[in-house]
Amino acid sequence: MPTYAIGDIQGCYDELMRLLESIDFSDEDQLWFAGDLVNRGPGSLETLRFVKGLGKRARTVLGNHDLHLLAVHHGTAAGKRKDTLTPILNASDRDELLHWLQHQPLLVDDQTLGYTMTHAGIPPLWSLKQAKQLARELEQVLRGPLAHEYFLHMYGNKPDRWRDKEHGWARLRLITNYFTRMRFIKPDGTLDFSANGGPETAPEGYHPWYELPRAKAIKRTIIFGHWAALGELTRPGLAGLDTGCVWGNRLTAMRLEDGALFSEPCPTYLNAT
Template sequence: MSTYFISDIHGCYREFKILLKKSNFDVKKDYLWIAGDLVARGPNSLEVIRYLYSIKDRTNIVLGNHDLNLIAVYSGIKENKKENYFDDFLSSKDSDKLINWLRSQSILKINEQQKIIMIHAGISSQWDFETMKACALEIEASLLSNDYPLFLKSVFNNKINYWNSSLRKIDRLRYSVNAFTRMRYCYPNGKLNLICKKSPNVVKYPLLPWFIISNKFKEKYSVVFGHWSTLKDTRVPSAFFPLDKGCCWGGQLLMLRWEDKQYFYQSYLG
């Protein structure tokens, strides 16, 4: 049995299936961990979701910002933009089933046996371990509630970028969604910057990649994440494993086999 990690498939179904074959992923005995953004940007989001649903007993998934956006578009609270390539999904006969399954996925996954944390974007340096888990559970419960459209309508907000334990619930949720699914850079005091997407090679202080700011997780855990395609060619601390190589932008899809730390690549096919 092997454990494989991948992120930011973004509807690149052909590349995804080729990569599974290249890596010798065996659906009968291996497990696939996916660090979010299954959909959007690439042309085949429906096929990606259908395939993952068909092997759901062999997957562990955390949601990314584009996955939340699909749920919001499906709920009618956000516009279906052309670049999302959501039309096939929204018109499919099984969209209800697939959306409900997507809503049931996690925001945070922790493998205590192998000491691995998986998130889509980042972890706030202002959280301790228990706060991190509590914030993820609060988002997950909101997505599963009957009021999930109202939650999604209210939660997208750039202004909530600094953690305080006394935040009211909706602002806790806003901050948590920003940290888990959208963050790249922070200021030295931990305040989130939700605007800059450039490579750390060209960004100067006081902006710092979120994984540079001290937290105690990297002393005991490895952290797998996606979301940040411009991290390529950037040196990252050894406890962190970024997996987004920008396949949907003409780059590559990347898969990591955990046991031997072997990487597998598939270039975008157009």
């Protein structure tokens, strides 16, 4: 009964099905999804229905595109020109699907397997314990009566540096940005949102978040996606699995029991360019 972690699907449903066929995915296997199930690709509705239909056999975390879909659904954000979310918003099972999506976590941790998964990673200034606490803090808001108001305040690049005393919507926005938008970061925890290329494009004074020393070691391998320009990154303690399927590259899965990698080539979707 192997467990496979899969990078950003972004609505590339057909490629997901081919990838699962290539690994002989069976009814006994488990799947982890690193967030961004939806948007840019043509099969976001089918992807949501499939992952939801797996029930307890699937574990997924929320990515920035998933949260954007929820904000549009709540009427607190307008759709963007390159969005491919209309089939979901018009679906007869929309409310059921988006209720399920809104109740997915920001962080998944499995001590037995030795992995922790978030969409963009875990900033080096947080311990695993603190990251789990902050994920729960945001999850409680998403699953409660203040969710609509949260989406009203979700967007924005400020504050951009963690302080424990941060409070209110600014605190929740910053937690969201660390978990779902982080790429480059300063040693003091300041985030940059201007650069989304590979590690070599880091602005002056910034570094890929995973390159900085951690305040407290995380005794897990951190699975993340979000960074298509980074591509596949596997090293001790790290597994970056966003290999840019929607941009014409590959959709990648990693078998957690032994770290074996599998991939499926993808076409370039016009809406992503």
